[in-house]
Amino acid sequence: MKVLVAGGAGYIGSHCVRQLQAAGHSPIVVDNLVFGHRQAIAADIPFYPLDLGDHKAMVRLLDQEKIELVMHFAAFAYVGESVTDPRGYYENNSVATLRLLEAMLDVGVGKFVFSSTCATYGEPEKLPITEDLPQSPINPYGQTKLDVEHMLKAFAHAYGMSFAAFRYFNAAGAAEDGSIGEDHNPETHLIPLVIDAATGKRENIKIFGTDYPTPDGTCLRDYVHVDDLSRAHIAAFPLLENKGQQLFYNLGTGKPNSVREIITAVEAVSGLKVPLVEAPRRAGDPPALYADSSKAMRELGWQLQYPDVTKTIETAWRWHRDHPNGFV
Numbered sequence: 001m002k003v004l005v006a007g008g009a010g011y012i013g014s015h016c017v018r019q020l021q022a023a024g025h026s027p028i029v030v031d032n033l034v035f036g037h038r039q040a041i042a043a044d045i046p047f048y049p050l051d052l053g054d055h056k057a058m059v060r061l062l063d064q065e066k067i068e069l070v071m072h073f074a075a076f077a078y079v080g081e082s083v084t085d086p087r088g089y090y091e092n093n094s095v096a097t098l099r100l101l102e103a104m105l106d107v108g109v110g111k112f113v114f115s116s117t118c119a120t121y122g123e124p125e126k127l128p129i130t131e132d133l134p135q136s137p138i139n140p141y142g143q144t145k146l147d148v149e150h151m152l153k154a155f156a157h158a159y160g161m162s163f164a165a166f167r168y169f170n171a172a173g174a175a176e177d178g179s180i181g182e183d184h185n186p187e188t189h190l191i192p193l194v195i196d197a198a199t200g201k202r203e204n205i206k207i208f209g210t211d212y213p214t215p216d217g218t219c220l221r222d223y224v225h226v227d228d229l230s231r232a233h234i235a236a237f238p239l240l241e242n243k244g245q246q247l248f249y250n251l252g253t254g255k256p257n258s259v260r261e262i263i264t265a266v267e268a269v270s271g272l273k274v275p276l277v278e279a280p281r282r283a284g285d286p287p288a289l290y291a292d293s294s295k296a297m298r299e300l301g302w303q304l305q306y307p308d309v310t311k312t313i314e315t316a317w318r319w320h321r322d323h324p325n326g327f328v
């Protein structure tokens with residue numbers, strides 16, 4: 001299929017482009033490079049440096065490239081910033097997505113795959129998190145993603161659009177061959193931050209909260225390999241052939257790791273000591289968040305190639321070791 005990958009120069013999108021090619025699809029990337037990296041996309045992949053909010057340009061692109069399906073990774077994703085300065089989040093995550101869906105309707109492209117997030121659940125009532133739990137985001141970032149989920153339901157109902165919305169837990173790792181990986185600026189994700197502390201790129205890693213009701217007192221999160229995420233997206237394509245299809249899936253390993261476990265695993269993989277500082281809890285950090293992904297496994301035949309976080313960290317370590325300054 002000819003697949004438009006919006007935000008395809010970003011971390012998860014660029015890995016998905018690789019997986020699409022490997023599965024025999026033809027990816028076409030659109031990214032305004034506000035965060036992404038042109039170098040993350042191979043030279044032979046068509047690349048359009050456009051903003052999704054540019055309705056005219058998007059209509060032209062969807063039409064000219066005869067796009068059959070759109071995968072949408074483009075968003076702002078800094079939770080803290082979404083609280084202090086939410087305007088851009090509603091504009092870029094909710095409104096720009098509406099513009100993209102309108103362009104699809106104008107051209108008659110009816111299949112959509114969306115990057116949602118476990119942040120739509122807020123502080124969950126129970127664990128592991130299943131798709132049917134109430135969604136009650138505790139920050140504007142999560143709210144903008146939930147807004148899009150609601151938009152998608154309405155578009156499926158009214159216009160017969162088919163979609164799969166994937167609620168990711170913590171995306172982690174890098175391509176197995178070490179050629180692309182995570183390069184966010186600023187970086188807020190734990191594994192790259194711990195690696196930076198190990199290599200001396202940052203002074204230390206702060207552990208926010210050591211008195212949580214968890215086995216070692218630190219928060220538990222679910223780290224899922226970026227290539228495993230990508231494969232789930234592609235596995236949903238056949239189901240999107242049915243008009244009006246509405247699919248929601250959690251994507252995580254279901255095996256949470258604590259902050260201390262991640263630090264220990266980075267030390268084991270890198271052979272380096274990680275300097276750490278213990279700090280008080282941060283507001284809005286639940287003790288544990290992890291997925292029940294059995295629905296994706298059952299319905300999409302999704303299987304984890306990286307069930308063990310140490311293997312995921314090995315891929316991240318290779319990327320960061322060999323590219324200490326990211327894509328520059």
Ligand SMILES: NC(=O)c1ccc[n+]([C@@H]2O[C@H](COP(=O)([O-])OP(=O)(O)OC[C@H]3O[C@@H](n4cnc5c(N)ncnc54)[C@H](O)[C@@H]3O)[C@@H](O)[C@H]2O)c1
Pocket residue numbers: 006007008009010011012013030031032033034035036037050051052053072073074075076077092096115116117118167168169170171172184
């Ligand atoms: N990384 C995670 O752990 C995680 C977890 C849950 C959900 N998500 C979601 O997954 C998606 C991808 O995350 P990521 O970590 O790869 O982020 P990223 O910032 O690396 O990638 C997003 C890409 O979208 C592009 N972009 C943003 N706004 C755009 C616009 N208006 N027009 C064109 N391009 C635009 C950016 O330049 C960037 O290349 C996001 O929607 C994010 O909310 C990520």
